Amino acid sequence: MDSNKNSSQQENQAKNKIIKTGIIALVLGILIGFFIPRPQAKTASNTAVKSSSKQKSEYVDSVKELIKSKYYQPVDEKKLDNGSIKGMLDSLDDPYTTYLDKKEAQSLTDTISSSIVGIGITVLEKNKMIVIDSVLDGTPAKKSGLKANDVIIKVDGKSIVGKPAAKATKLIRGKKGTSVKITVKRGDHEANFKMERDTIPIETVKHKMLDKNIGYLDVSTFSSPTTDEFKKSIKDLRKSGAKKLVVDMRGNPGGELQQALSLSSMFLKDGQPIMQVQGRQKADLAVYRASKKLDGGFKITEPTVVLTDGDSASAAEIFTAALKNNKIKVVGKKTFGKGTVQRVVDLPDDAELKMTVAKWLTPDGTWINHKGIKPDYSVDYPKYLNMVFNEIKTPLKVGDVSSNVKVFQVGLTALGMHPGNEKGIFDEATENETKNFQNQRKINVNGTIDESTIQEMIRALRDLSKQQDPMQQKAVEILNN
Known part of the structure; x- marks a missing residue:
């Protein structure tokens, strides 16, 4: 009885501490109860800890002062402080534990409230790379084909490799109706995704x-x-x-x-x-x-x-x-x-610490x-949703052989068309069906696979996947049996 009562009390204590924060957030009164150590051990331990902490603090301060006084050019003291904090957090090797300065904290708040104009992704800094953590449904990013774990390397042609997440977020966001091109690395391939910024939907x-x-x-x-x-x-x-x-x-x-x-x-x-x-x-x-x-x-x-x-x-x-x-x-x-x-x-100055607890x-x-x-x-x-277009520099035409042609041919076949082959060889049959596809989708009919044609193919295949959803079909089969 006492065990059940204590368990119930612990559950209620923890449940009363739930708060709304980011992806999943919970304030925990982690230590339920406490212990009192022996007085001798307590005194010795506290003295040692205080001494050790003081030495380490002085060591860090001395390095900071050296940089301020001896570095070959003036430095921003606030940037040094922020760098120290981020360095500590980086040592944890936990992408979900991060320091957010004022701008980054506001960015997180905007993302949580879904009150922003953007493309509908959340990102993480991982091994000095910007990695897509999630892609929200019904957003420009989802419709374009971006996926979780894609590594963003460029935004509108500007490299963001080694840049902080706030920098990437600033480049990705913009006015509603404007376009942005995201270049990602997916596995061993690079691919471009062009989309129009929009208000992120609030309906969940x-x-x-x-x-x-x-x-x-x-x-x-x-x-x-x-x-x-x-x-x-x-x-x-x-x-x-x-x-x-x-x-x-x-x-x-x-x-x-x-x-x-x-x-x-x-x-x-x-x-x-x-x-x-x-x-x-x-x-x-x-x-x-x-x-x-x-x-x-x-x-x-x-x-x-x-x-x-x-x-x-x-x-x-x-x-x-x-x-x-x-x-x-x-x-x-x-x-x-x-x-x-x-x-x-x-934290002070409207900064925040998002920490795994x-x-x-x-x-x-x-x-x-x-x-x-x-x-x-x-x-x-379906097979066609697991394939990806690599970055395309010049339009593909008859005689070209590439993985992009192969992916496009797989898409044409999925749409009920007949490209002639699915080996990546751009022949006359592929050209004819490319023209038919462009005509059906009401885009420029030129018979070449250019960036606009690829983006239209991505949209067409996403529409098709909603009609031919094998997962949904299996769920219906289970419920009907």
């Missing part, structure tokens, strides 16, 4: 009927309106006759922890575990469970299937793991694998970091 849940009794919900991210939007969508689908559900978490980069807990709770019986949060010490464990407090008493009992892919991350993985633990089937590809929890701390575990205690969640049914995207 979309829904529709797939057939007479199966409802579909697409959750693009977890932010403040998600729970209310999800409930409204469920009510609308029920009115339309939905008896079964497909919940799409593909491309969902995560968001607010509270929203993930609320949505998960709707599908579980009160008391069932949603997730665990593990602090620095093994004893610092909090278990979050379904409750009326989380879901407002709104429960979903319809048979459900969840869709995931490699871009389903963070809060989307919390939701997926909670439902999978409750025997709800998962279809698609293995998820991203982000199993850590961040807290944002306000804990790891989260699935209901059965599994840490999915860098591993992801394996679906019950592995279903891949």
